[in-house]
Amino acid sequence: MLQVRVKPGIEDRIKGFFPWIYRPEIASLSRKPRKGELVVVRDFAGKFLGYGYINPEVSIAIRILSFDKNEKVTPDLIKRRIREAYNYRKKLYINSNAYRLVHSEGDLLPGLIVDVYGDYAVVEFTTYGMAQFREAVIEALVEVLKPKGIYEKANLTAAKIEGTGVEEKVVYGEVPEEIVIWEHDLRFYINVPEGQKTGFFLDQRNSRKFVRTLVEPGDRCLDVFCHTGGFALNMKKIGAKEVIAVDISDLALEMGKRNEDLNGLSGIEWVEANAFDFLRKLDRSGEEFDVIVIDPPSFAKNRHSVPNALRGYKELCVRGLRLVKPGGYLAIFSCSFHITQQHLLDVLTEASYDVRRQVRVIATTFQDKDHPWILQMPNTLYLKGVWVEVI
Ligand SMILES: C[S@@+](CC[C@H](N)C(=O)[O-])C[C@H]1O[C@@H](n2cnc3c(N)ncnc32)[C@H](O)[C@@H]1O
Structure with missing residues (x-):
């Protein structure tokens, strides 16, 4: 197997169970690597790590699947x-x-996402290395889930960076264009091929x-970046009198409306x-709401975009705080x-001063x-929310 030695000092992080090795951290390779091939990682002195x-073409060149010398990476391990x-x-x-069955590094399977929607599973390979285990992944999913169908969805970011390909297809059984799932006492349509991510924001x-727990019957609520109505439907179900749901995607809003009908609800204003x-616009017209949820897409895809992203969050917080009634959320x-x-x-603190x-x-x-995070791998914790009462 291809042998890789890392530069002095890098070994401490790997011994601390951080599974990524960046390209400049590689000291030497026993020969020219092939994209996606398995490697043994050693410290500078040659001790097993x-x-x-490996994917020599990308910044995160190596992802470790096992820190145990006796646990080789084989299809059986996957x-x-x-x-x-x-x-x-x-x-x-x-x-x-509907749940996330495999959360990449969070399940010690870097590069693999599997979401389950009732009788169906959706697989995403986000690294070239993990895509080499496609057959083992599908076999294992068939064994544990006994699904009616499995769909492989392309991850466009990974396709661009890792070269994982953009082809999407049914890889097992049959998958209908639309699936209905349930969450708590609500039902949602999922369109796997056309939908964002694998079809739903399970997280x-x-x-x-x-x-x-915050919405009272009769409340006026706002779901900003609503997608297919995840928060809006819950607000309405609890008895909110008025719910406004805003998104930029007509496809998501169309499905949101259909989700409203599917649950026998009515009166949500889809914008x-x-x-x-x-x-x-709402702020300028002096509108007020009892409960506002703002759930934007990722504004910071890398650390360089953090300052710009923070300006975006600050703007959202300022508007949100101004639009909440006293005692609202x-x-x-x-x-x-x-x-x-x-x-x-x-940013909330700054906005509150403003x-x-x-x-x-x-x-x-x-x-x-169902999206577990590894303490030593901070990258596995991505979604954070802060809920406030505006006094
Ligand atoms: C994280 S998702 C929201 C998930 C949703 N809260 C749920 O529970 O299903 C973000 C949403 O923001 C929408 N979006 C992206 N940019 C937007 C913009 N500038 N204005 C409005 N919506 C936008 C996307 O279409 C997507 O539906």
Whole structure:
């Protein structure tokens, strides 16, 4: 197997279970590497550190799958990890038939995402190395889930960086264009081929439930960046009198409307707009709401974009705080690893000074528990939310 030695000093981080090795950290290779091939990683003196796979063309050149000398990376290891991920999900008693079964590094399977929607699974390979295990992954999924169908979805960012390809296809059984899933007491349409991510933002399940504890019958609520109505439907279900749901995607809004019908609800106002413009407009007309949720897409894809992203979050917080009635609630989320919970708290603090409103933090939330994060791998914790009462 290809032998890799890392530069002196890098070994401490790897011994601390951080599974990524960046290209400049490689000291030597036993020969020219092939993209996606398996490697043994050693320290500068030649002592074993781990087994992984390499892609010499990208910045994160090596991802380690095993830190144990006796645990070689084989298709059987991948299958065992998938079984372990499945057994872990069984213990979570998720109140939905839709969940994340494999969360990449969070399940010790870097480069693999698997989401389950009822009888169907959606697979995404986000690294070239993991895509080499496609057959083992599908076999393991068939074994544990006994699904009616599996769909492989392309991850366009990975396709660009890692060269994983853009082809999307059914890789097992049959997958209908639309699936209906349930979450708590609501049902949602999922369109796997056309939808964002694998079709649904599963990571916000716990927050979609939490919002119900804040909404009172008769309230006026706002769901900003609503996608297919995740928060809006929960607000309406609890008895909100008025709910406005805003998104830039007509496809998401169309499905949101259909989700409203599917659940026998009515009266949500679906607005196709740029959320920043729409919030500005509401603010200028002096509108007020009891509960506002702002769940934007990632503004910081890398650490260089953090300052710009923070300006965006600050603007959203300022508008949100101004639009909440006294005693009302605002939630703001970031789904970028590069934006920390402290960043969110800081922009909220600055925004509260600007709008001169006193703010009480009532909760902080993270991605739901089927998206586990590894303490030594901060990148696995990406979704943070701060919930405040505006006094
Ligand atoms: C993280 S998702 C929201 C998930 C949603 N809260 C849920 O529970 O399903 C972000 C959404 O923002 C939308 N979006 C992206 N840029 C936008 C913009 N400038 N204005 C409004 N919506 C936008 C996307 O279409 C996507 O539906």
